[in-house]
Amino acid sequence: MKDEDKTREQPLNEIAELRQRIAELEASASRRNESEELLRKRTRDLGERVKELNCLYGISKLLERPSISLGEILQGVVDLIPPAWQYPEITCARVSLHDQIFTTKNFKETIWNLTSDIGWCGKRIGALQVYYLEQRPERDEGPFLKEERSLLNAIGERLGRVFERKQAEEEKKKLQAQLQYAQKMEALGTLAGGIAHTFNNLLMAILANTSVMLLEADPAHPHYEKLTTIERVIGSGSKLTKQLLGYARGVSYEIRTLNLNQLVNETSEAFGMARKDVTIHRELAEGLLEIRADQGQIEQVLWNLYVNAADAMPNSGDLFLKTMNITDKDMKDNPDKPKAGDYVLVIIRDTGVGIDKKTIERIFDPFFTTKEVGKGTGLGLASVYALIKAHGGYIEVDSKKGEGTSFEIYLPASEK
Ligand SMILES: Nc1ncnc2c1ncn2[C@@H]1O[C@H](COP(=O)(O)OP(=O)(O)O)[C@@H](O)[C@H]1O
Ligand SMILES: [Mg+2]
Numbered sequence: 001m002k003d004e005d006k007t008r009e010q011p012l013n014e015i016a017e018l019r020q021r022i023a024e025l026e027a028s029a030s031r032r033n034e035s036e037e038l039l040r041k042r043t044r045d046l047g048e049r050v051k052e053l054n055c056l057y058g059i060s061k062l063l064e065r066p067s068i069s070l071g072e073i074l075q076g077v078v079d080l081i082p083p084a085w086q087y088p089e090i091t092c093a094r095v096s097l098h099d100q101i102f103t104t105k106n107f108k109e110t111i112w113n114l115t116s117d118i119g120w121c122g123k124r125i126g127a128l129q130v131y132y133l134e135q136r137p138e139r140d141e142g143p144f145l146k147e148e149r150s151l152l153n154a155i156g157e158r159l160g161r162v163f164e165r166k167q168a169e170e171e172k173k174k175l176q177a178q179l180q181y182a183q184k185m186e187a188l189g190t191l192a193g194g195i196a197h198t199f200n201n202l203l204m205a206i207l208a209n210t211s212v213m214l215l216e217a218d219p220a221h222p223h224y225e226k227l228t229t230i231e232r233v234i235g236s237g238s239k240l241t242k243q244l245l246g247y248a249r250g251v252s253y254e255i256r257t258l259n260l261n262q263l264v265n266e267t268s269e270a271f272g273m274a275r276k277d278v279t280i281h282r283e284l285a286e287g288l289l290e291i292r293a294d295q296g297q298i299e300q301v302l303w304n305l306y307v308n309a310a311d312a313m314p315n316s317g318d319l320f321l322k323t324m325n326i327t328d329k330d331m332k333d334n335p336d337k338p339k340a341g342d343y344v345l346v347i348i349r350d351t352g353v354g355i356d357k358k359t360i361e362r363i364f365d366p367f368f369t370t371k372e373v374g375k376g377t378g379l380g381l382a383s384v385y386a387l388i389k390a391h392g393g394y395i396e397v398d399s400k401k402g403e404g405t406s407f408e409i410y411l412p413a414s415e416k
Pocket of ligand 1: 304355368376377379
């Protein structure tokens, strides 16, 4: 080859080399672009995961708060959901549990939604829903990511367990309150019973001595009349101790089959004579089932309720007495979970002053009275309560200040 040719060939070679180099550089740039894209995607994904974790962490923190209510938990959870989704600014959420519904402030139903059930004991008790307010590109499930689906399911499951726990806590609280009340009543019952016994013994001793003195005294004696007064006053005292004993446990009963209509008729007629200012209305069911009860004690229950009603209507009023047959199924709202079977219901309703919410919680407490000293003993309703319980019955009260009061007494119907 000539030298001339050689020198011409050299630049050609260089060009080829440069071309090759450019191709290589281009390839490496595109590789770098690809990995940069991948890195961006990974970072984005990681960002999403961090948001989801934050959401779960927030929920855990919420649940740790002592004495937080179920409502506060549900509201807290819906508010924690949007920030965990891809487009927080267009995300809203709603949770419904039984009849309670909580939503984020911006809540609106749209066609872009993700729903998860809240379950408890295998039953669906509510739902958790996330909505997008605007359209977004299609992803794994509509515009939503599969991770968002798992997150929503996880929250739904968690809420189911929280509900279970709260339910158990509430049940426990209720039972504790019931137990406490029963214990208090029992303690006071024992106390009242003890006092009544001792008192009755004292009264009987006085009565015995008075009777002996009366037997030996000449009716013309100046002390004779005073002694009869003493005898009569002892009679009233002994009546009061009987009331106390009726409230106390362990009293002997004479259980017979009774017709409650007849008892209501007789007692209310007698009461009407004593309190002419009270107009009595009776609506007694035909074919009312019989009850097995101690007549004297049921009469005492009715009488105590009439007296209270009349006391609540100082300037006259109406007393409505109603009886009817019912079953335990009609008593579903009763927190004591009544035993299955037939019951006889008697309603004693007045148009009196009513009882405010705070007072109503205490009316069955022994010695609780709102009446002035000497007028109220606070034993009427306590003995009513004890007597009804002793008969396997239930008592409910419904009243509002200024709107009258109604007592409902449920007594088990006799088997026959
Ligand atoms: N029918 C009623 N209307 C309004 N308040 C009532 C009625 N029955 C009971 N109460 C309230 O319950 C309290 C307790 O009643 P009770 O145990 O019979 O005691 P007392 O009648 O001696 O006060 C009463 O003092 C009264 O405040
Ligand atoms: Mg009373």
